[in-house]
Amino acid sequence: MAGPDSVDLKTTYLGLRLSSPIVASAGPLTRDVDGAKALADAGVGALVLPSLFEEEIVAEEVGLSFALEAGSEHFAEALDYFPAVTNFTSTADRYLELLEETKKAVEIPVVASLNASSGGGWVRYAKLLAEAGADALELNVYRVPTDPQLTAAQVEEADLALVTNVCASVSLPVAVKLSPYYSAMASFAARVVAAGARGLVLFNRFYQPDLDLETMDVISKVELSRTWELRLPLRWIAILRPQLGTGISLAATSGVHTGSDVVKVLAVGSDVAMMTSAILQSGPGHVSVVESELRLWLAEHDYTSVAQLRGSVSQATSLDASAFERANYLKTLHSWTTGDQHLVPGPD
Numbered sequence: 001m002a003g004p005d006s007v008d009l010k011t012t013y014l015g016l017r018l019s020s021p022i023v024a025s026a027g028p029l030t031r032d033v034d035g036a037k038a039l040a041d042a043g044v045g046a047l048v049l050p051s052l053f054e055e056e057i058v059a060e061e062v063g064l065s066f067a068l069e070a071g072s073e074h075f076a077e078a079l080d081y082f083p084a085v086t087n088f089t090s091t092a093d094r095y096l097e098l099l100e101e102t103k104k105a106v107e108i109p110v111v112a113s114l115n116a117s118s119g120g121g122w123v124r125y126a127k128l129l130a131e132a133g134a135d136a137l138e139l140n141v142y143r144v145p146t147d148p149q150l151t152a153a154q155v156e157e158a159d160l161a162l163v164t165n166v167c168a169s170v171s172l173p174v175a176v177k178l179s180p181y182y183s184a185m186a187s188f189a190a191r192v193v194a195a196g197a198r199g200l201v202l203f204n205r206f207y208q209p210d211l212d213l214e215t216m217d218v219i220s221k222v223e224l225s226r227t228w229e230l231r232l233p234l235r236w237i238a239i240l241r242p243q244l245g246t247g248i249s250l251a252a253t254s255g256v257h258t259g260s261d262v263v264k265v266l267a268v269g270s271d272v273a274m275m276t277s278a279i280l281q282s283g284p285g286h287v288s289v290v291e292s293e294l295r296l297w298l299a300e301h302d303y304t305s306v307a308q309l310r311g312s313v314s315q316a317t318s319l320d321a322s323a324f325e326r327a328n329y330l331k332t333l334h335s336w337t338t339g340d341q342h343l344v345p346g347p348d
């Protein structure tokens, strides 16, 4: 057995060479340079910045144009507006600054994230992020389509148009972070790739609001993930890896907490395992714990590198993935026997 320290953790993601497959996903961990540096020091292979949200920029731009219009109608007062406008630092400016500062502070690749809900304006921001030095872009397509007139096909077309526009506007590699709720995931994933995406990030976590029964208020509180949530990306990466081929990058996100979780997602064909909740819970030092667990598992199982493990277990072993899934479904349901070890509550 090779020693854990000699295991080669290098991987390639979106054409970028990473020293480790453990990546910090988009979120509060990377919203300041100190946080990014702490993660890089702890050993992540790359960082994804929090998303730049279209709504925030639009709200600011609307606010600014109201101010300017009001100013032009009342000329004397308008003079007062100009200094404020000159000093105006928009969300987008602050984001570009964060990107530039983070790039200066760390030596690992930095991925910028855009949360887009409409086409046009995003192309502008994608270009600005590319100019500011992003190594890649992650397009965070997060929406809850509540309009009863909007069909699934229309939702997919709109999302694909957005991916096409952004990919055509920059030469940077673009990864698309998808929700798990597309009804024909395999087909949609292939179309996202055909639209120009170099990688998929699977999956975004939707934050489900709760109700406070005393006040009858809607409670919007972020809950951190649990390890069992890994099952969804695990299944889909196993299905998609053989379908998309090795030229397309796959990142697993949702439920990666331990070294074993990283082993699992790599084994089914991920190029990287992304983490946020576990690091928020335990601090940046958790990255080195997970790395040690990964190294130890690989060494104990006679793997000398991450490359050797990657994709070793996937749906490639089954010629018909749907039949395999259906057979598994039946087997799982039939495995439930009163009184046996399956009768334990699920993980919370």
Ligand SMILES: Cc1cc2nc3c(=O)[nH]c(=O)nc-3n(C[C@H](O)[C@H](O)[C@H](O)COP(=O)(O)O)c2cc1C
Residues within 6 Å of the ligand: 025, 026, 027, 028, 049, 050, 051, 052, 113, 140, 177, 203, 204, 205, 222, 223, 224, 225, 226, 253, 254, 255, 256, 274, 275, 276, 277, 278
């Ligand atoms: C507080 C918080 C903020 C987040 N912000 C973003 C974001 O700005 N953009 C994004 O694409 N994902 C965001 N995420 C989602 C994470 O990147 C990640 O996909 C999700 O938390 C699942 O991974 P985990 O199980 O490792 O937490 C956020 C998650 C949390 C907990």
